[in-house]
Amino acid sequence: MTFKQITSPHGHNRQSTGRIMQLVLIATLPGLLVLSYQFGWGILINLFLAVLAAISAEALILKIRQRPIGFYLQDYSAVVTGVLLGLSLPPLVPWWLVIVATVFSIVVAKQLYGGLGSNPFNPAMVGYVVVLISFPIEMTTWVTPVSLLPEGVSHPGLFESLTIVFAGFSPMDGVTGATPLDLFKHSNGLLVDQIYQDNTLFSSASFAGVGWEWANVAFLLGGLGLLKARIFTWHGPVAMLVTLATMSMLFWDGGSSNSPGSPLMHLFSGASMFGAFFIVTDPVSSAVSNRGRLLYGALIGLLVYVIRAWGSYPDAVAFAVLLGNFAAPFIDNYTVPRTYGHNQRRKATAKEEDE
Amino acid sequence: MSQGFKEITTNGLWHNNPALVQLLGLCPLLAVTSTVANALGLGLATLLVLVGSNTIVSLIRNHVSDAVRLPVFVMVIASFVTCTEMLMKAYTYELYQILGIFVPLIVTNCAILGRAEGFASKNSVGLAALDGFMMGLGFLLVLVALGALRELLGQGTLLVDMHLLFGPSAMNWLVKPFGENYSFLIFVLPPGAFLVAGVLIALKNMLDNMAKTRADSHKSKPVKGAKRVRTTGHIN
Numbered sequence: 001m002t003f004k005q006i007t008s009p010h011g012h013n014r015q016s017t018g019r020i021m022q023l024v025l026i027a028t029l030p031g032l033l034v035l036s037y038q039f040g041w042g043i044l045i046n047l048f049l050a051v052l053a054a055i056s057a058e059a060l061i062l063k064i065r066q067r068p069i070g071f072y073l074q075d076y077s078a079v080v081t082g083v084l085l086g087l088s089l090p091p092l093v094p095w096w097l098v099i100v101a102t103v104f105s106i107v108v109a110k111q112l113y114g115g116l117g118s119n120p121f122n123p124a125m126v127g128y129v130v131v132l133i134s135f136p137i138e139m140t141t142w143v144t145p146v147s148l149l150p151e152g153v154s155h156p157g158l159f160e161s162l163t164i165v166f167a168g169f170s171p172m173d174g175v176t177g178a179t180p181l182d183l184f185k186h187s188n189g190l191l192v193d194q195i196y197q198d199n200t201l202f203s204s205a206s207f208a209g210v211g212w213e214w215a216n217v218a219f220l221l222g223g224l225g226l227l228k229a230r231i232f233t234w235h236g237p238v239a240m241l242v243t244l245a246t247m248s249m250l251f252w253d254g255g256s257s258n259s260p261g262s263p264l265m266h267l268f269s270g271a272s273m274f275g276a277f278f279i280v281t282d283p284v285s286s287a288v289s290n291r292g293r294l295l296y297g298a299l300i301g302l303l304v305y306v307i308r309a310w311g312s313y314p315d316a317v318a319f320a321v322l323l324g325n326f327a328a329p330f331i332d333n334y335t336v337p338r339t340y341g342h343n344q345r346r347k348a349t350a351k352e353e354d355e
Numbered sequence: 356m357s358q359g360f361k362e363i364t365t366n367g368l369w370h371n372n373p374a375l376v377q378l379l380g381l382c383p384l385l386a387v388t389s390t391v392a393n394a395l396g397l398g399l400a401t402l403l404v405l406v407g408s409n410t411i412v413s414l415i416r417n418h419v420s421d422a423v424r425l426p427v428f429v430m431v432i433a434s435f436v437t438c439t440e441m442l443m444k445a446y447t448y449e450l451y452q453i454l455g456i457f458v459p460l461i462v463t464n465c466a467i468l469g470r471a472e473g474f475a476s477k478n479s480v481g482l483a484a485l486d487g488f489m490m491g492l493g494f495l496l497v498l499v500a501l502g503a504l505r506e507l508l509g510q511g512t513l514l515v516d517m518h519l520l521f522g523p524s525a526m527n528w529l530v531k532p533f534g535e536n537y538s539f540l541i542f543v544l545p546p547g548a549f550l551v552a553g554v555l556i557a558l559k560n561m562l563d564n565m566a567k568t569r570a571d572s573h574k575s576k577p578v579k580g581a582k583r584v585r586t587t588g589h590i591n
Contacts, residue, residue: 100539108550134540 017116020231021076024278027222027231028083031274034218035087038211039143040155042091045165046098047083053102054082061111077116081105084124084278088271088318089131091143092156092176095165097135101127121325122285125318132318140314144177145211148200177201180209180269181314184261192255192262208268216273223277232281235293240276241267243301251309260309275304275317285325292328292335299331300324363482367489374497374552375559379466383457384498385548389509392516394502396450397457398495400439402488405467407435409487412475428471429462436461450519466494497555504542504551511537 015023035043058078062069085101105127113119132139146155156164156171163169178186180201187195196202201210208216227234248263255262266272271279280286280297287296300320307316338344373379383401388394411431419427440458443451451458461467470490475483507513511533517525531537541547 130541130546133544134538136540 015231017075017077021080023226023229023231024080025076025083027226028087028219028278030218030222031087031215034215038145038215039091040146041158041161042093042143042165043087045161046089046091046093047086049095049098049165050086050089050102051079051082053099054078054085054106057103057106058111061107062115065111065115067115072115075116078106081110081123081127085127087274088124088128090139090141092161092164092171093138093141094168097131097138100134101131103127104130117284119284120329122279122282122321125279125321125325128318129322132313140182141176142179142182143171143175145201147204148177148210149175179314180212180265181261181308184265185314187257189257191257192259208265212270213268216268219273219277223273223281226277226281232283233290233293235290236280236286236297237276239294239297240280240301240304241272243298244272244305247302247305247309251305260305266305266308270308270315271317272304275300275321279317279321280324285321285328287328287331287335289332289335289337291337292331295331295335296324296328299327360485363486364489367486367491367493368496369493369559372493372497372559373466373469373490374494375556377466377469379469380464380494381552383460383464384494384501385545385552387454387457388498388501388505388548389543390506390512390516391499391502391514392450392519393453394498395495396443396447396520397454397461398491398498400443400454400458401461401464401467401498402491402495403439403442404432404435404461405470405491405494406484406487407438408432408467408471409475409483410480411435412471413478413480413483416476424476425468425472428468428476432467432471433462447519450516453516453519466490500555501548501551504555505547507532508551509539509542509547511539 055078059069062072082102105123109121109123109126110119164171183195183199204210207213244266245263248266251260252262253259280300287293303320303323304316307319374384383397387397408431412428474486513530514528517528
C-alpha cells in the first residue's frame with residue numbers, strides 16, 4: 001500500500017478561474033444594460049473593441065512568451081479586463097483610445113509582470129489611468145443621459161456612433177455634458193441647493209444624479225449576486241463603501257458652497273459601486289486575508305473621497321485602486337491570520353526558527 | 356587591474372553601461388529625457404564632468420589618504436559641476452533653465468562617484484580619462500535614445516528645441532512624423548520614462564542573449580564517449 005504525499009493547499013475551490021470569470025461577466029450585465037440605455041451605443045462599441053483588443057493582445061503576448069494560448073485564453077481573465085475597461089471608458093471616444101487602454105492593460109500591467117496572478121496592479125485600472133492622464137479631453141467628455149437630452153436631440157444611432165468612433169466626427173451639440181461629480185468639481189462657489197436647482201442632472205433625479213444613480217444600482221445588484229455566489233467576501237466592498245459614506249457624511253457640512261456633496265451622491269455617482277464590487281474585489285491585486293481586505297477597502301474608500309473632494313480629478317476610483325494596490329503587500333505583511341493550532345499570529349517577517 | 360583600451364571602451368559603451376547595466380544615475384536619466392535636446396544637454400554636461408573628475412582623481416590618487424578620499428572626490432566632482440554649470444549659463448542659458456536643478460544634481464550622480472572610486476582611484480591618468488569618456492559616452496547615448504523615443508512617442512516630434520544647443524540654424528531640424536495634433540502624454544510624464552527605460556534594458560539583455568547563443572553554437576561540442584588515450588598494461 002502506498003500513500004501519496006500531497007502538498008498544500010488541501011482545500012480546493014470547486015470553481016475554476018474560468019467559471020469565476022464567467023460569473024463576473026454575467027454580473028456586469030445589469031450595469032451594462034442600464035449604461036447602454038442611458039448613454040447609447042457608445043458603451044457597446046467600447047465593450048466590443050476592448051474585448052477584441054484584450055483577447056488579441058493576450059494571444060500575441062502568450063505567443064511571444066511561448067505559453068499555451070488556448071489554455072490561458074480559456075480562463076476569461078482577458079475578456080473580463082476588456083469588459084471592465086469598456087464599461088469604464090466614456091462612450092463615443094475614438095477607437096484608438098480604447099485600443100491603447102486595453103493594450104496597456106494586458107501587455108504592460110498584466111503580461112509583463114508574468115500574466116494572471118502575478119500582476120501587482122489591477123490591469124483594467126492601469127489602462128484607464130494611462131489614457132486618463134494621456135488624453136484628458138477625450139476622457140472627460142461624457143454623453144448626456146437619455147432623459148436629459150434637449151428637445152429634438154437623440155443619442156446617435158448605431159451607424160452614426162460608428163462614424164463618430166472610427167471616423168472622428170464629433171457628436172451633435174447637446175449629446176455630451178457634465179457628470180454629477182463634474183458639477184461639484186466646478187461648482188463655482190454655489191450652495192449645494194443651488195447646484196441641485198440649476199442642473200436638471202440633479203433636479204430631475206430620483207436620489208443622486210440622473211443616469212449614474214441607476215447605473216450604480218445595477219452594478220450594486222450585480223455585485224450582490226457575486227457576493228451571494230461566494231465569488232468574493234464582503235470585506236473589501238463594504239469597507240470601501242462605508243468609508244466613502246463616513247467621509248462624505250463628515251465633510252458634508254449641511255450643503256455650503258464648500259461642500260463636496262452628499263453621502264448619497266457620492267455612493268451612487270461615478271464609479272463607486274462599479275469600483276466597490278468589480279475592481280476592489282480583484283483577488284490578484286488586493287490584500288489577501290479578510291482583515292487585510294477590510295483595511296484595503298477602507299484605504300481605497302478614503303482615497304476616493306479625498307481625491308474627489310480635494311484633488312483635481314472629478315472621479316478617483318482608478319487612482320485610489322492603484323494606490324491601494326501599492327499598499328496591498330504592506331497590508332498583507334501586518335495582517336497575517338493566526339494559523340490553526342497556534343495561539344499567536346505569526347509575523348510575516350519572522351523566521352521559521354524563531355517560532 | 357590594468358585594462359586595455361578595447362576593454363574600457365566596450366565596458367563603458369555596452370557591457371558595463373552606467374545606465375543600462377549598473378543602473379546608476381537613474382534620477383537624471385528619468386527626469387530630463389523628455390526631449391532629445393534636454394537629454395543631449397545633460398548627457399554632454401555629465402560627460403564633461405566625468406572626464407574631468409576621473410582625470411583629477413587619478414592624478415591625486417596617491418596623495419589622498421583612504422579616510423578622506425570620498426569627501427575629496429565629491430569636492431573634485433562638485434568643482435567640475437560648477438564649471439559646467441557656468442559654461443551652460445554662458446552658452447546655452449535657455450537649456451540651462453529648462454534643465455534647472457538637474458545640472459547641479461550631477462554632483463550626486465552615482466555613476467560619477469562610482470567611476471572615481473571604482474576606477475580612477477586605482478588607474479593611471481590616461482586610462483582613467485578614457486574610462487570617464489567612455490562611461491560618459493555610454494550614459495549620453497542611452498539618454499539620447501531615451502529622449503528620442505519619449506519625444507517621438509509623447510509629442511510626435513523629433514529634435515525639437517535643438518537650437519538651444521546648436522544655434523538658430525537647428526530650428527528647422529524639427530521633424531513631425533505623426534502630423535500636427537499627435538500627443539500621448541504618458542510618455543512625456545515620468546511613468547513613460549520608466550516604461551521606455553525598462554524596454555531599453557530588456558532590449559539590451561535580449562541582444563546579449565542572442566549574441567551568447569550564437570557564440571555557444573559556434574563552439575565545438577565535446578565528443579561524446581571519450582576515447583581512452585593512454586592505456587597501461589594489457590586489458591582483457
